[in-house]
Amino acid sequence: MDFRYLKAFIATAKHGSFSKAAEELNIAQSAVSRQIKLLEESINDELILRSSKQITLTPKGKEIFEIALGFVNQIDEALEEDHQKEIRVGIIHGLLENWFPDVLLSYYQKFDNNVKISIANFQKLQDRLSQGKYDIIFTPFNVQNDIMTSRLIFEESRKIASAKPIDMEKLHEERWIIYNQEDLILKISKKHSRRIIEVNSITSMLRFVKEGLGIAVLPDHMLRFEPDLNVVELPKHDKSPIYMSTLNYTVMPGYLKALIDEIVQQPPH
Structure with missing residues (x-):
């Protein structure tokens, strides 16, 4: 037929x-x-x-x-x-707390879909998107393949943050709070600190800095609402990209396109 x-x-x-x-x-x-x-x-x-x-x-x-x-x-x-479909979002904790609420505020002025937000690490976000468990995810990675596609939504600077004044010539004397062995602070200081806390949680890094446990390089969006911290910009270093990834649709579903349009218009302040 x-x-x-x-x-x-x-x-x-x-x-x-x-x-x-x-x-x-x-x-x-x-x-x-x-x-x-x-x-x-x-x-x-x-x-x-x-x-x-x-x-x-x-x-x-x-x-x-x-x-x-x-x-x-x-x-x-x-x-x-x-317009009634639930949108499943996968995101890292820092972006959820300090950027995504602005996206939702703008989105809900025009639309009313339910949104389910899940926090996971980068690898799980990508795995679950490819399995169809998420509709959209946010990571620092540009993934382009038959299943997934990514779009750069913004780039942000990274800054050294500390609970006390920072002497850039004596960074190695401080305790470093790093995300992993590729952390930027390991590249910007000629001398490395012998005192290190490694934690693969960006929000935990911020909490440790606020408690005075050490210094850390953090993305700009994490420091928007932390006026009590001492912050030093790192203008000479590459900015950190944030990509939005979805399944590689030929035609983007309407309910998802509506959210994407709001995301593109909401870079961090």
């Missing part, structure tokens, strides 16, 4: 008229008749008996009409409910 022509058949059977079906579908009456003929040819059976005054469904036509009407109605309902 050629499903492309089902709507023409359903509209004609429903109205008992080619002209009314054409009006509903906003196409020419001849196109309606032609589509039904092609549908009949695809199943090698007659669905409609035509006369100058009326049309009559054959037994096969009645059977297909009842089945097809429910099928098409379900498809239409699924397409019309984009």
